[in-house]
Structure formats: structure tokens, C-alpha cells
Amino acid sequence: MSDTEILQEPWARVSRQREGATFGIWVFLATEALFFGALFLTYAIGRIENPAGFVAAGRETDVFYGTLNTAILLTSSLTMAVASQAAAEGEAALHRLVVWCLGATVLLALAFLVVKGFEYREDVEKHLVPGRDFAIVERGAQIFFALYWIITGVHAIHVSVGIVLISRLWIMAATRRMKVEKNPQIEVAGLYWHFVDIVWIFVYPLIYLPGRATG
Template sequence: MSTGGDVLDKTPERHLREPWDELRLPEGRAFSYQRAGATFGIWVFIASEVLFFGALFLLYTAMRLEHAADFAVAARETNIVYGTLNTALLLTSGLFAATASQASEQEGCRRLTLGCLTATVLLGLAFMVVKGLEYREDIERHLVPGADFALKAPATQLFFGFYWLSTAIHAIHLSIGIGLVVRLIWKEWRAPGFLFENPQVEVAMLYWGFVDMIWIVLYPMLYLGGRGG
């Protein structure tokens, strides 16, 4: 079947990569050695990332227990409007990412898959723009730890040290996610049918979901502390 001169090869075999040489398991279940390996691989990677971020969150918890009052003062200086807007952007992008993953497994859903992947990228880019605006505001308000730091309590610099470190690492992970999704879109435009039943879509969307989950933890830690009651 061709569309606009492009041949739509939707056979799952076209996605085989070394060392995989067959698709179906011996029992005939409708998933491949390759898909099982790819999915297992991304979960192992995510588990290693959880260990990394877990250590970061444990450090924050220890510092907050030691300097609860100063951390509450510092958290009130973060821009909750930007933080909430970015939370909404990422949660919405996660919805589009999940839809894209499901649509890529269905016949006749090429446009839906591409549309959802494009929306995922645009929302991710919007997050980065909002974060850039927030960073600019933080710099203008002298909320970067150092000699000119705006807050007097010493431990407030610890909070903002964590703020800059954790959000920068998250932004790097999100940038990688955006790159992965852009690559899928580009591959599909070059070879229509590339996304159909391709385990690369599921792997990329699982990674995107992980990045979303990290932000969901960072949001209350950085923006909601000290604002209750």
C-alpha cells in the first residue's frame, strides 16, 4: 500500500535489530523477543535512575529535617505559578505520550500517533520555555547560592542549591526525552510505517513517563513546602 509515493511497510519484521532474528516467542504469544528485551532494558535503566534520584531525594529529606524553618522560608520564594503551569504541561504531555504508545499498535492510527508524538514534543518544549523564564526570574531576584544570595538564613542556600541541581538534572533528562520523540517523528516521516508495532515507541514513552514522575515528586518538594496553613 502506498501513500503519496511512500510504501507503507507495516510488517513487524522490518523492526528487527541484531541480535534478534525472530519475532514470536515459542508459545506464539503476540510479542517478540526484541520487544521483551527492549522493555526489560528500559525498566532496568529506569530502576538505576530511580536509585540516583532516590539518593538526591534522601539528601533533601535529611537537610529539610535539619533545617525545617529555613527550608520553608526558601520554598515560599519559588514561583508557584510557573511550577504549577509546568506540572500541568508535563502531565498533559504524559497523556499524549501514553496515547501515542497505544495508537502505534493499532492499524490505521498513523496520524494519531504522529499527532500525539508532536503534541508531546511541543508540551515538553513549552515546559523548557517556562523553566527558562523561571530561571531568569530567580537570577534577577538573586536566588542563586553565592555571595549575593538574597535570603539571610544560611540554610536557605542549601534549599536553592538543591533546587538548581535537581531541576537542572530533570531538564537534561527531559531534553533527552524530547530528542528521542523527535527522532521517532523524523523516522516515521522518512519511512512511513516505521512506528507501527515498533518497540522503540514504547521504550521512549516509558522514559517520558519516568521524567514526568520525577517532576511530580519535585513539584511538592520545591513549591508547596512552607505554603500550607
């Protein structure tokens, strides 16, 4: 397998192509930062205008599922980082490590969605979907839970996109249809995946911790 397998139009060299792929994903992540940034701004305004409602609503979230998911997602970031670094080393001997780590990342990401599913089911049972039979009476609690569903929903969509991207690389690498050594696609998927995890690090305290610090 030679470098020419990875090289695509319009690039002249693989190193330049790699630089381009990484640069492109960074620009895209800047876009994503503004995307989630606007959501967090909306959350900030809602919380400033309804402090009591946000505290009351934050208490109703399930901190166990939230914390469990934080651990799962951060572990998946570790496996992804190992896969990305191992691929960047360019050693053929590391091929198996890359495959294993990509697989672990996909499984952890799926586990995240499964936990999220359990949490959503519980939220629905506890009448935490804004609307007529919403469980919390404090003004503004509905805003909190509207944002809860939107932010976690949009984040879950990002996780799903990540699963598709990384699964594809995993299958291609495991069946040796794709060369992993110095393949820019793995780094690109890795950067995207880390971004999804970093967003979660902001989501976790905003969603699960209000109303819990002071009891």
C-alpha cells in the same frame, strides 16, 4: 513494510525484541529511580537539619510557573501514552494519530523548557543563586536553593534527552522512514517519558509547596 524492518540482531523474533527493549528500559529506569532517589535523600536530610531555612526558601519559589509546568508535563504524558498505545495496536490506520501525538509531546516538552527558562531568569533576578549576594538570610536556605538548581537542572537535562528521543521518532514516523506499528522504540521512549514526568510529580511538592501550606 514487514516486520523484518524492525527486527535487529541478535533477536530471532520481533515479539521477543520488543520484550527485550521494554525489559531493558525498565532496568534502566530502576537505575534512574536510585539516581533521583539519592537526590531526594539529600533533600530530606537538608530539610530535617534546616526546617526553618527550607520553609523560608520554599516560599520564594514561583508556584505559578511550577504549577503551569506540572500541567504541561502531565498533558505531554497523556499524548505520549496515546502515541504508545496507538502504535502498540498495530493498525496502519492509526499511523497519523501516532505522528500527531508524538509531535504534541515534543511541543509540550519544549513548552516546559521555555517556562522553566522564564522561571530561571526570574530566580536569577531575585538573587536566588547561592553565593555571596543570596537573597534569603535563614540558615539552610542556600542548601534548599542549591538543591533546587541541581534537581530541576538534572530533571531538565532528562527532559531534553526525551525531546531528542521523541523528536527522532516523530520525524522518522512523519516521513514514513520508520514503521510505527508494534515498534518497540515508541514504547521505550514512552516509558522513559513517563518516568521523567513521575519524577516531576515528586519534585513539584518538594520545591514549590514548602512554606505555603500554613501561610
